[in-house]
Amino acid sequence: xxxxxxxxxxxxxxxxxxxxxxxxxxxxxxxxxxxxxxxxxxxxxxxxxxxxxxxxxxxxxxxxxxxxxxxxxxxxxxxxxxxxxxxxxxxxxxxxxxxxxxxxxxxxxxxxxx
Amino acid sequence: xxxxxxxxxxxxxxxxxxxxxxxxxxxxxxxxxxxxxxxxxxxxxxxxxxxxxxxxxxxxxxxxxxxxxxxxxxxxxxxxxxxxxxxxxxxxxxxxxxxxxxxxxxxxxxxxxxx
Numbered sequence: 520x521x522x523x524x525x526x527x528x529x530x531x532x533x534x535x536x537x538x539x540x541x542x543x544x545x546x547x548x549x550x551x552x553x554x555x556x557x558x559x560x561x562x563x564x565x566x567x568x569x570x571x572x573x574x575x576x577x578x579x580x581x582x583x584x585x586x587x588x589x590x591x592x593x594x595x596x597x598x599x600x601x602x603x604x605x606x607x608x609x610x611x612x613x614x615x616x617x618x619x620x621x622x623x624x625x626x627x628x629x630x631x632x633x
Numbered sequence: 634x635x636x637x638x639x640x641x642x643x644x645x646x647x648x649x650x651x652x653x654x655x656x657x658x659x660x661x662x663x664x665x666x667x668x669x670x671x672x673x674x675x676x677x678x679x680x681x682x683x684x685x686x687x688x689x690x691x692x693x694x695x696x697x698x699x700x701x702x703x704x705x706x707x708x709x710x711x712x713x714x715x716x717x718x719x720x721x722x723x724x725x726x727x728x729x730x731x732x733x734x735x736x737x738x739x740x741x742x743x744x745x746x747x748x
Contacts (some may be wrong), residue, residue: 523676562739626674
């Protein structure tokens with residue numbers, strides 16, 4: 520199957536700083552990428568849908584000014600957590616759709632804000 | 634609205650025993666159904682999916698699932714568990730006419746395999 524690479528896999532940052540997470544489709548072009556958040560022992564919650572060259576569509580309750588999403592190319596989407604606080608600590612996962620509209624997931628990023 | 638219910642947040646089996654992870658869904662239209670596996674600190678990997686056609690679907694790693702419309706179920710099974718099967722399993726559903734932004738996940742079932 521297609522490969523989606525997410526980086527970094529783990530990051531620890533200080534409260535008030537910003538963190539950028541990258542999601543790349545390595546062997547296919549992804550016009551659409553998705554960002555999920557997963558709390559411990561819970562399921563995935565969709566945060567936003569990212570389309571190449573346009574603004575992301577955020578799910579209800581997700582602060583778009585806090586979670587900045589950029590999808591600058593067909594192979595790269597980034598999620599920036601701005602002014603991070605401890606409550607933003609979580610596991611973030613991206614997924615990307617290929618031309619067959621099959622979704623492939625990145626390996627996730629564990630963010631810890633101290 | 635669609636929803637997914639996974640019965641049992643934790644399932645424990647012996648190595649070599651049958652694995653049965655339950656998934657029931659609600660949907661106003663015949664849905665597409667998925668099972669994903671997640672290993673610790675990793676993303677999700679597709680095990681199998683049902684869209685149309687044969688209701689018994691075979692996936693990777695020896696897993697299979699059967700779509701039963703009358704029971705609104707899509708249970709995941711494997712005849713003989715391996716230690717490497719220990720992971721979190723998610724059932725998911727989406728409307729065929731909807732995109733993956735409408736993929737709804739169940740709460741997950743953690744499978745433990747003991748010697």
